[in-house]
Amino acid sequence: MHQLTLAETARALAAKEFSAVELTRGLLARIRQLDPQLNSFITVTEEPALAQAAAADARRAAGENGALLGAPLAHKDLFCTKGVLTTCASKILANFQAPYDATVVEKLAAAGAVSLGKLNMDEFAMGSASESSHFGAVKNPWDTSRVAGGSSGGSAAAVAARLISAATGTDTGGSIRQPAALTNLTGIKPTYGRVSRWGMIAYASSLDQGGPLARTAEDCALLLGTMAGFDPKDSTCVDAPVDDYLAMLNQPLAGLRIGLPKEYFGEGLDARIAEKVLAVVEELKKLGATVKDISLPNMQHAIPAYYVIAPAEASSNLSRFDGVRFGYRCENPVNLEDLYKRSRGEGFGAEVKRRIMVGTYALSAGYYDAYYLKAQKIRRLIKNDFVQAFSEVDVILGPTTPNPAWKLGEKSADPVSAYLEDIYTITANLAGIPGLSMPAGFVDGLPVGVQLLAPYFQEARLLNVAHQYQQVSDWHTRTPAGF
Ligand code: GLN
Numbered sequence: 001m002h003q004l005t006l007a008e009t010a011r012a013l014a015a016k017e018f019s020a021v022e023l024t025r026g027l028l029a030r031i032r033q034l035d036p037q038l039n040s041f042i043t044v045t046e047e048p049a050l051a052q053a054a055a056a057d058a059r060r061a062a063g064e065n066g067a068l069l070g071a072p073l074a075h076k077d078l079f080c081t082k083g084v085l086t087t088c089a090s091k092i093l094a095n096f097q098a099p100y101d102a103t104v105v106e107k108l109a110a111a112g113a114v115s116l117g118k119l120n121m122d123e124f125a126m127g128s129a130s131e132s133s134h135f136g137a138v139k140n141p142w143d144t145s146r147v148a149g150g151s152s153g154g155s156a157a158a159v160a161a162r163l164i165s166a167a168t169g170t171d172t173g174g175s176i177r178q179p180a181a182l183t184n185l186t187g188i189k190p191t192y193g194r195v196s197r198w199g200m201i202a203y204a205s206s207l208d209q210g211g212p213l214a215r216t217a218e219d220c221a222l223l224l225g226t227m228a229g230f231d232p233k234d235s236t237c238v239d240a241p242v243d244d245y246l247a248m249l250n251q252p253l254a255g256l257r258i259g260l261p262k263e264y265f266g267e268g269l270d271a272r273i274a275e276k277v278l279a280v281v282e283e284l285k286k287l288g289a290t291v292k293d294i295s296l297p298n299m300q301h302a303i304p305a306y307y308v309i310a311p312a313e314a315s316s317n318l319s320r321f322d323g324v325r326f327g328y329r330c331e332n333p334v335n336l337e338d339l340y341k342r343s344r345g346e347g348f349g350a351e352v353k354r355r356i357m358v359g360t361y362a363l364s365a366g367y368y369d370a371y372y373l374k375a376q377k378i379r380r381l382i383k384n385d386f387v388q389a390f391s392e393v394d395v396i397l398g399p400t401t402p403n404p405a406w407k408l409g410e411k412s413a414d415p416v417s418a419y420l421e422d423i424y425t426i427t428a429n430l431a432g433i434p435g436l437s438m439p440a441g442f443v444d445g446l447p448v449g450v451q452l453l454a455p456y457f458q459e460a461r462l463l464n465v466a467h468q469y470q471q472v473s474d475w476h477t478r479t480p481a482g483f
Pocket of ligand 1: 125126127128150151170171172173174175176203310422
């Protein structure tokens with residue numbers, strides 16, 4: 001059962017090959033048996049999952065046949081879940097039970113999906129390796145001595161190891177696409193505003209966007225169709241109709257114009273990854289696509305701009321964690337200031353503190369113009385690069401990451417070396433455009449991903465291209481040994 005994709009699971013459930021309760025029991029047993037090797041879950045919700053599965057079976061017996069009825073998922077642990085721990089992988093929220101469900105959680109539950117628990121991640125989604133979790137690092141099922149990517153590393157590891165069919169993730173600078181690439185999954189970061197952020201604990205509000213990680217583009221289409229859409233509770237959520245992503249999967253690619261940015265194939269890219277990416281391009285050409293060399297000249301400024309803007313927003317968002325209103329409070333404070341200082345000092349991990357300090361500095365009087373405002377100007381230039389590029393091509397294609405999964409601990413002592421791994425993904429967040437990563441093959445047994453970017457609200461196009469590629473390739477069907 002666990003080897004089926006989400007779409008195959010839906011068909012099997014509809015054909016009554018097994019029930020949602022049987023499936024959920026089977027996966028809970030797999031999680032108990034295998035997750036100690038991966039550490040992908042922070043919380044496993046056995047009882048509520050079985051209750052949701054029984055409810056899904058009952059709805060099906062009553063004649064409903066929604067594709068997500070009984071679909072086994074789990075949520076990144078920054079989506080608020082009513083009555084269930086929502087920790088953001090931080091000590092400061094280690095005991096926090098959200099009083100309400102995030103909109104995404106609510107929508108998937110209403111569609112009949114079964115949530116098996118909450119997934120490990122980088123603390124407050126800050127990182128690219130899921131090593132900064134208060135609950136310990138996530139391990140990559142393709143090689144458990146390596147990272148699973150981040151920050152949605154638990155989501156990626158759990159789906160790649162077939163512990164669940166799909167997972168939610170969030171992407172502020174690559175956190176859906178990069179872990180998807182490093183674990184052989186398909187993941188999509190929608191256009192900013194396409195998916196509600198209500199109930200998603202904020203990291204950098206102008207960049208954060210939720211989306212699915214799954215095995216195939218078809219599964220992502222299935223999930224995004226339910227997750228996307230207007231939410232009056234999120235003022236940045238866009239009130240525009242949601243495309244029928246499933247219906248558009250089968251459009252032929254004849255005439256598709258693909259742009260290959262020269263900046264994506266330059267220095268820093270592992271040559272073996274470049275080779276895999278170009279092999280995908282050749283396949284897409286056989287399906288009728290044409291290729292054009294393009295340039296995104298401001299990409300070189302993306303990392304410094306992102307690592308000013310994201311920490312600036314984080315420093316503001318994280319000021320709400322003060323030891324009074326949420327989560328952890330230090331022992332025996334002598335006065336209010338001591339309570340604030342020690343609760344935050346003891347509650348946040350090193351990377352989170354580093355970013356709060358950088359962000360506070362960048363926003364402070366005297367430095368605001370020099371750093372924050374300047375970074376915002378670069379952000380506009382990066383957006384303009386994409387607008388220009390999309391006047392000539394339909395999608396942009398390149399590698400998702402410059403390297404395959406690295407060894408646990410390898411980059412922890414040098415944060416900048418980890419920041420550089422985000423080079424290909426963060427521009428989509430700065431511009432707000434959608435991006436998808438899909439499996440493109442293996443280098444030394446480790447998965448590599450290809451990234452597709454499209455104009456605003458063209459998620460359907462990305463899913464269509466990925467689905468068509470997945471009809472003529474089988475990378476996405478490969479399973480890590482031992483899982
Ligand atoms: N690696 C990036 C960061 O550390 C992106 C993280 C994310 O997308 N949440 O900020």
